[in-house]
Amino acid sequence: MPPQHPTKLMMECALALPGGTWVHAVLRFMHSTQPPIPSLLEAQVCPAEILASALNDKNIARNIVRKYRMQVVQPRLAIVDDKEYEVAATKVLPGLGCSYQDLCPIRTNHAWFDLVGYLPPTAWDTAKIWNFVRMTGLWPLSLFIQSEPVPNLSVCPLCGQTSIQVKHAFIQCSGTADLALGTPFLASRDASNCGTDDILLSMLFHSSTEGAFDAARVEYVGRAVQRILLSHLM
């Protein structure tokens, strides 16, 4: 970077400030990863003479930065990402009694686009609820009011059961049973009264299946949770 380039001047200024700046935070992070992320100069992504010519040629400079980003930075960030995902995905979700990894053992991008043909536009709020529940196992109060999500509600406003976790909404609550009518979940929901929650939980949250089934379970879970929370907040 040319000596008088505004970004270079800003970096030098930030580095000189006491007390730590965003530049210090980035440098600390680069040294904290395993393996550490080297600087562009340390990474030696191109010969020194090409690096020198980048001082006067924006295109060369842009290509060097792209190469550094793709070959050096992104692979290391992907390792960091994988490790953090591993830790977060293996925590037991309080309201479901299993981890996110149990529900989604293969880490893939969920094809939300596939739901477009199946989920009516008015039901997209249920997709948000379904996904929130699957990732946290909590009551998604934060989607309705300014509040933290919580693991338990003191009492169900529909059936009166006390200390209910979120799975109560789509597995046990008599006040949401009608939402399962005409869905593939009705039989398993009835069976859950005999203590086989796990089968229904798998049907409702495990991996991705196919568009119509995914849309049905998204809408069922979303509507059940929504009904209880809206009554709870009245």
Ligand SMILES: [Zn+2]
């Ligand atoms: Zn209930």
